[in-house]
Amino acid sequence: MKSISRPxxxxxILGCTALFVLAACSPKEDRRVSGRLVLEYWEKWTGFERxxxxxxxxxxxxxxxxxxVRFLSVSRIDQKMMLATAGGVxxxxxxxxxxxxxxxxxNNALMPMDRLVRDSGIREEDYLPVFWKLCRYxxxxxxxxxxxxxxxxxxxxxMFREAGLDPEQPPRTIAELESFNEKLTRKNADGSLAQIGxxxxxxxxxxxxxxxxxxxxxxxxxxxxLLDAAPNRHFFAxxxxxxxxxxxxxxxxxxxxxxxxxxxxxxxxxxxVGMIMQGVWMNNFIKNYAPAGFEYGVAAFPEETEHPxxxxxxxxxxxxxIPAGAHHPKEAxxxxxxxxxxxxxxxxxxxxRKISPLRxxxxxxxxxxxxxxxxxxxxxxxxxRAQPTLALPTFKEYANDLTTYVxxxxxxxxxxxxxxxxxxxRQQKALDAKLSRWNQVAPVRVSRWEAEIxx
Amino acid sequence: xxxxxxxxxxxxxxxxxPWIVGFLAFNLYPLxxxxxxxxxxYSVLSQPVFLGVQNYVDLWHDPVFWKALRNTVVFALVAxxxxxxxxxxxxxxxxxxxxGQGIYRTIFFLPSLVPAISLAILWQxxxxxxxxxxxxxxRPFLNIINAxxxxxxxxxxxxxxxxxxxxxxxxxxxxxxxxxxxxxxxxLQEIPLELYEAAExxxxxxxxxxxxxTLPMLSPVIFFNVLMSIIGALQTFAVPYILTGGGDxxxxxxxxxxxxxxxxxxxxxxxxxxxxxxxxxxxxxxxLSLVSVRYGEKKVHYxxx
Numbered sequence: 001m002k003s004i005s006r007p008x009x010x011x012x013i014l015g016c017t018a019l020f021v022l023a024a025c026s027p028k029e030d031r032r033v034s035g036r037l038v039l040e041y042w043e044k045w046t047g048f049e050r051x052x053x054x055x056x057x058x059x060x061x062x063x064x065x066x067x068x069v070r071f072l073s074v075s076r077i078d079q080k081m082m083l084a085t086a087g088g089v090x091x092x093x094x095x096x097x098x099x100x101x102x103x104x105x106x107n108n109a110l111m112p113m114d115r116l117v118r119d120s121g122i123r124e125e126d127y128l129p130v131f132w133k134l135c136r137y138x139x140x141x142x143x144x145x146x147x148x149x150x151x152x153x154x155x156x157x158x159m160f161r162e163a164g165l166d167p168e169q170p171p172r173t174i175a176e177l178e179s180f181n182e183k184l185t186r187k188n189a190d191g192s193l194a195q196i197g198x199x200x201x202x203x204x205x206x207x208x209x210x211x212x213x214x215x216x217x218x219x220x221x222x223x224x225x226l227l228d229a230a231p232n233r234h235f236f237a238x239x240x241x242x243x244x245x246x247x248x249x250x251x252x253x254x255x256x257x258x259x260x261x262x263x264x265x266x267x268x269x270x271x272x273v274g275m276i277m278q279g280v281w282m283n284n285f286i287k288n289y290a291p292a293g294f295e296y297g298v299a300a301f302p303e304e305t306e307h308p309x310x311x312x313x314x315x316x317x318x319x320x321x322i323p324a325g326a327h328h329p330k331e332a333x334x335x336x337x338x339x340x341x342x343x344x345x346x347x348x349x350x351x352x353r354k355i356s357p358l359r360x361x362x363x364x365x366x367x368x369x370x371x372x373x374x375x376x377x378x379x380x381x382x383x384x385r386a387q388p389t390l391a392l393p394t395f396k397e398y399a400n401d402l403t404t405y406v407x408x409x410x411x412x413x414x415x416x417x418x419x420x421x422x423x424x425x426r427q428q429k430a431l432d433a434k435l436s437r438w439n440q441v442a443p444v445r446v447s448r449w450e451a452e453i454x455x
Numbered sequence: 456x457x458x459x460x461x462x463x464x465x466x467x468x469x470x471x472x473p474w475i476v477g478f479l480a481f482n483l484y485p486l487x488x489x490x491x492x493x494x495x496x497y498s499v500l501s502q503p504v505f506l507g508v509q510n511y512v513d514l515w516h517d518p519v520f521w522k523a524l525r526n527t528v529v530f531a532l533v534a535x536x537x538x539x540x541x542x543x544x545x546x547x548x549x550x551x552x553x554x555g556q557g558i559y560r561t562i563f564f565l566p567s568l569v570p571a572i573s574l575a576i577l578w579q580x581x582x583x584x585x586x587x588x589x590x591x592x593x594r595p596f597l598n599i600i601n602a603x604x605x606x607x608x609x610x611x612x613x614x615x616x617x618x619x620x621x622x623x624x625x626x627x628x629x630x631x632x633x634x635x636x637x638x639x640x641x642x643l644q645e646i647p648l649e650l651y652e653a654a655e656x657x658x659x660x661x662x663x664x665x666x667x668x669t670l671p672m673l674s675p676v677i678f679f680n681v682l683m684s685i686i687g688a689l690q691t692f693a694v695p696y697i698l699t700g701g702g703d704x705x706x707x708x709x710x711x712x713x714x715x716x717x718x719x720x721x722x723x724x725x726x727x728x729x730x731x732x733x734x735x736x737x738x739x740x741x742x743l744s745l746v747s748v749r750y751g752e753k754k755v756h757y758x759x760x
Contacts, residue, residue: 079721086499103724107500252615256584396722400702408706413617426519430723437496440504 030327036068039331043095044077044318045352049147052351053095059347060338067331069093081323085109090323092332095146098134098317102393105137106438108445111322112140114453116333122340130315130386131357137391140449144340145357147349148317149279150380151206152373153302157295159184159195159274170275170299174213174238177275177302184274185246193246193254198275200239201410202255202267206277207402208390209314211235214304219392223435227424234304236409236416243412252411264289268296277301283371284353298373300380313380316389317357355381393434398427486737493730503727510731520732522707523715526621530711531688534625539681542632546639547669560640567633575697578627582698584612589626614698617706624695624709635680642676643669671756678751685743689736692717712736 031038043053050073057071072091074080078100084090096104104110124132127145135143157167163183171177177198184197200210211218216231226232242251258272259265262285267273269290286294300311320339322332338344342358346365349356353370355377366374380386392398405423408414456464468475493510495503514520549560569577581588590610597608613623646669654664670677692713695704703710712732720729 082499082721082724104500107498107724109500249612249616253584253612256612256615257586394723396718400718400722404703404707411615411617411705413706433496437498437501437504441501 033068036066037328037331039067039069039093039328039335040091041069041071041093041095041335042074042077042081042091043071044074044097045095046073046075049352052348053146055351056339056344056348059344060335063338067334069335082109085323085325088325090325092322092326092328093335094321094323096143096319096321098143098145098319099389099391099395101135101137101142101319101321102391103395104321105140105142106393106434108441109324110142111324111326111329112142112449112453113144113322113333114141115455116322116329117141117144118455120333120337122337126340126359127357128359128381128386130381130388131317134315134317134388134391135319138446140453143319143321144336145317146320146339147352147354148315148357148381149281149354150313150315150377150386151209151277151279152298152300152313152376152380153275154268154278154282155275155297155299156268156271156273157297159197159271163197163274167295167297170297171302173302173306174304178241180275182245191250193250195272195274196246196251196254197273199246199251199255199273199410200242201251201406202258202273202276203261203278204403204406206314206389207406208395208399209387212314212387213301213312214238217387218390218398219431223431225424225428225431227420227427231304232420233417236420239406239409240416242410248410248412261285262289264291266290269294280354280371280374280377281352283373287370298376307385310383310385311380312385312387313383314389315381315386357381392431393438394427394430397430401426489730489733492727493734495727497727497730498724499726500724506727510728513728514731514735519707519710519715520712520735523710523712524735526708526710527689527691527712530621530625530691531685533621534628534688535681535684537625538629538632538635538684539677541629542635542680543639543673543677545632546636546643547665549636550640550643560637563636564633567631569630571693572697574627574630575694578623578630578694579614579698582613582623582626584610584615587613589613589623615705617704617708620704620708624698627694627698635684638680639673639676642673646672674755675757678747678755682744682747682751685747686740689713689740689743712739 041057043050045053054071057069061068077094078096081090081094081096082104090109101110122144128148130150131145131148134148135141135145153170155167155170160167160180163180165180165183171180181197184195186194188194200207208218211226211231214231214234216229217226218232219225242248254272255267258267259270264270266285266289268276268278269286286296290296300313303312320336322329322336326332339348340358342356342360342362345356345358346362350365350368355374356365361378366378371377390398401423405414405419409416409419492503494505494507496506496509497503545563549556549563553559580586582590584590590613593610597610600606601608611619611622613619613626650668650672651664654668659667690713691711695709695711696714696717698704699709703714713736716729716732716736719725719732
């Protein structure tokens, strides 16, 4: 056998390494399976929610022989999408949350979908207005809704009965909510709380949207945060009333004994909290974890001022987007359009036990849906007073700061006015910085996006 | 250079090249890049825009940065001495020739094998205010104090009370002292027995032998452990991040510099600002390490010198 000298073998190893590196860095070619173009689709869902979408993906793959969608469940998808897009290897389709849109759009990480959507025959009129609104930002359409949600008051009927309240009559105003709260709250002999009627931090997922129930918003949609406006002042004052009435540490002590959300120790199921704000998915957890015979009601969350007629709610939605730099936007749109068809969308939303974002809902959907209060949620989503959730370019900073200040107020460690003032100072500065960055790039970006969406 | 030496040099370089490539790609380049990004407005997805020292000016006026820095430094100042005293004490005890010595050593070392994430989840329950194990241990003592003094002391709500959250985290940190104990044990076994025998002949007590033999002879190991602890404490991230569910803790009492860097980089997409924060942390670690090394040169006793 011919021997190879050491320098030559070392050179060969180096050469192979260089080739490997070059191959890894070479432009990505279309991937095909049995002649079908492979589309990468990243989604955030796991468990039964993932399974529901997997069935729709399978239906799409079976419906034609040109495209094959490869469905991948990805945790912390908002961060991974950002890194993949920055690295130039984004998926072809991704499932984000509507609150991600402003930051992704302003950073040029998404493809405007106006033209693609128009060409696929999808119309604004097909959707409930609030969900369509959530997919638009700065006059462009960046996404289409997948599974949406609206929030509503959920109350424990047994606790209402025990407190001498009519279990069929939920509170209609914040004042009424607090009067019910007093009646539902019980204390132990040592003064600690045994149960409470309502506490804003349970579950506290929509703190940023609470000002809507006080008749306002937190942002004017442009350059100004509205934390100085009356609705926000009232919201913070309402928060401040809690430690004064129930004791801040006592509330947190009670909260410390709460079990996991997805467990029989969920405080709503085991009678520790009588009224909560929740979404349409809650029924699924009630079926799985609440005690047998658990009785609950669902209605619009009470507002500061009663508005007879159309109820108020805040809506949010999961969305499907095409990342900037995706290699097959037309095919990606074909898949998204398939998901958006009424039959497929209803299959997805039924599988995830949610409502449909579409205006038209089939009788089968209503019949087959297991939620006893589906009509209440549909009514809320259809309401002209349904408002989109806060979609701020600095959403994460805002939400994080708000959690900190709200907790300080609820603990009774900071006056509401100080918390609101500090929050406004910090967050207006953060928003100004983001807008200043946006203003520098806006003319170029907007003109390019406009060119992209031309017919 | 002789031909043989030249060949050896090439071979050496080739064998070390994976490390050199790794160092250049994953250490030096990120360091230089982050210096540049710290002078820019950079969101990762868009091109960086040069800002000069604006990020540093913002940082100077950012109360959250100072809060995170304060938490980090206070944690280091309390946790490092506490864990050092505890681990030296445990190592000395575990070094005593008693039956079942190996079993005791294993018992104390085992907890340090628990991964940080599992540790944090475990301590979330241990530190739970109304139901946690820690408060179940604390309550009987408080009841006695209350009965004797007529006070109304209550067990702390560790993770919800800004006054106790950092204390809770320090308690969590003590769980992992087993690793340092093992290193101290190795150091203790290196101390020549003749020194103890000589000290005993001089009529010293056990405490004097510990003070004048054990500690000086162990000082290089103490120095190493303390230096590693300083670097580790300043980089604290995983446990408070999990304990607070990815947040800052009550009143930002569990916000550390590393967490604030992570939030700015990956949650808020302020990579420029995050780079400025990271460089501050880097400078802090370098400065404290240099101070420690200088101090070590004077106080650490190396028996070989």
